[in-house]
Amino acid sequence: MWPSDFDLDEPLTFDVVAATVGAKRTLVARLAKQGLIETVDSGTDEPLLPRRVVVHLRRMQRLRRDLGVNFAGAAVILDLVGRIEQLNRELAEMHRRLK
Amino acid sequence: MAKSKDYYEVLGIKRDAAQDQIKQAYRKLARKFHPDLNPGDKAAEEQFKGLQEAYDVLSEPENRKLYDQYGENWRAVKAGAGAPPPGWEGEPRSRRGTGPRTAGVDFGDFGDFDFSNFGTRGGGGFDIFEEMFGGAAGRGRGRRSGRGADVEAELELSLEEAHRGGRRTLQMEVAEACPTCGGTGLKDGKPCETCGGAGQVIRPKTIEVNIPSGVRDGSTIRLAGQGGIGSNGSEPGDLYLHIHLRPHPVFTVKGDDLEVELPIAPWEAVLGAKVEAPTIDGKVELTVPAGARSGQRLRLRGQGLNKRKGGRGDEYVRLKIVVPKDVNAEERRLYEELSRISGFKPRS
Numbered sequence: 001m002w003p004s005d006f007d008l009d010e011p012l013t014f015d016v017v018a019a020t021v022g023a024k025r026t027l028v029a030r031l032a033k034q035g036l037i038e039t040v041d042s043g044t045d046e047p048l049l050p051r052r053v054v055v056h057l058r059r060m061q062r063l064r065r066d067l068g069v070n071f072a073g074a075a076v077i078l079d080l081v082g083r084i085e086q087l088n089r090e091l092a093e094m095h096r097r098l099k
Numbered sequence: 100m101a102k103s104k105d106y107y108e109v110l111g112i113k114r115d116a117a118q119d120q121i122k123q124a125y126r127k128l129a130r131k132f133h134p135d136l137n138p139g140d141k142a143a144e145e146q147f148k149g150l151q152e153a154y155d156v157l158s159e160p161e162n163r164k165l166y167d168q169y170g171e172n173w174r175a176v177k178a179g180a181g182a183p184p185p186g187w188e189g190e191p192r193s194r195r196g197t198g199p200r201t202a203g204v205d206f207g208d209f210g211d212f213d214f215s216n217f218g219t220r221g222g223g224g225f226d227i228f229e230e231m232f233g234g235a236a237g238r239g240r241g242r243r244s245g246r247g248a249d250v251e252a253e254l255e256l257s258l259e260e261a262h263r264g265g266r267r268t269l270q271m272e273v274a275e276a277c278p279t280c281g282g283t284g285l286k287d288g289k290p291c292e293t294c295g296g297a298g299q300v301i302r303p304k305t306i307e308v309n310i311p312s313g314v315r316d317g318s319t320i321r322l323a324g325q326g327g328i329g330s331n332g333s334e335p336g337d338l339y340l341h342i343h344l345r346p347h348p349v350f351t352v353k354g355d356d357l358e359v360e361l362p363i364a365p366w367e368a369v370l371g372a373k374v375e376a377p378t379i380d381g382k383v384e385l386t387v388p389a390g391a392r393s394g395q396r397l398r399l400r401g402q403g404l405n406k407r408k409g410g411r412g413d414e415y416v417r418l419k420i421v422v423p424k425d426v427n428a429e430e431r432r433l434y435e436e437l438s439r440i441s442g443f444k445p446r447s
Contacts (some may be wrong), residue, residue: 006318022251027275028336055319055339058249066129081136089316096346097360 008052106153218245247336248327264312316344355412393420
């Protein structure tokens with residue numbers, strides 16, 4: 001049995017996130033400053049990043065690599081994909097209820 | 100893997116296409132089939148893997164030249180640095196996979212997708228990207244050391260599993276460095292027979308996953324160290340399981356709360372009644388108050404879903420007054436009597 005994290009709320013430092021995704025720390029900090037990745041207040045000058053940012057960053061990196069979009073574009077794409085997924089779920093639920 | 104192994108066909112380009120046309124075709128199709136744009140779509144994922152494989156080969160002029168000359172066996176030729184071995188029929192396996200694959204469960208095979216290896220794809224055109232990402236683990240395809248790839252996959256659960264938690268055994272296939280050639284793809288100067296020159300072998304792996312109680316649609320479970328193996332003793336990557344809940348035939352999920360529609364008879368609505376209502380843990384007795392309206396919601400406190408950090412949501416029972424399709428003579432007589440004596444005027 002492997003221990004599992006759940007919902008990835010664990011707060012991580014910029015250094016840990018940067019090392020995990022293979023990015024420069026300055027880039028992660030810049031993306032956070034631009035509001036393209038989620039941060040959590042740490043009570044100090046530098047916020048922390050919830051672990052789910054690792055997944056988000058990897059998606060942004062893949063979109064950048066595979067589609068040539070910049071990080072701002074990737075963030076918008078992921079936001080829209082999330083909304084479409086949510087709408088699809090609601091639509092499926094409505095169809096189910098109408099049956 | 101794409102059905103067609105002709106990489107030009109996969110990308111929909113002519114064999115004499117220029118390098119920028121290859122990139123253009125790849126980008127166009129990637130926009131359509133990219134797994135991040137089609138979450139949970141296995142067909143798109145397979146299409147994209149085929150695209151990636153084709154682009155990986157054709158975007159590098161040296162590899163493209165070998166592919167044009169030797170077709171599917173180009174990799175063996177490259178690994179052997181010479182003519183293809185006589186009778187060689189082995190299908191080359193992409194070297195990109197370092198993550199787990201799965202079998203028998205609805206679970207994305209992202210092994211060949213290799214999420215971590217961004218940043219150093221061949222063929223140029225990614226210089227800015229390369230400049231921005233530097234130094235840390237999981238970067239280059241060609242890296243022979245570093246943390247294993249993080250792997251993402253989808254896991255579908257029932258609402259009951261999400262509510263109660265439990266264990267799930269997942270059958271996976273994991274790509275590992277070939278034990279015969281040590282991952283080089285070559286043995287005694289010839290393509291390794293064990294791995295066919297790919298440098299990797301696939302082995303089955305079973306992992307038991309603890310599904311925490313209170314997981315929700317869209318939650319992600321991280322299994323530390325269950326991703327791709329690290330090379331040269333480095334730590335393995337993590338496995339991220341993105342949870343999707345199957346639609347439930349009875350309950351609608353609203354955050355921590357559940358909603359269910361409960362049909363009641365007109366006389367139960369008028370007179371009030373004690374009826375059985377379904378909950379996620381079984382049936383409970385519900386008191387329908389006299390004069391209940393259709394659409395009225397009754398709350399069953401604490402009968403919703405388990406919350407992640409303890410406690411439970413509520414269940415809302417939405418009453419739906421239904422009328423009988425067929426009535427017998429006695430019922431009809433009573434309804435007619437009611438119609439005659441009732442002072443109720445619903446449209447006034």
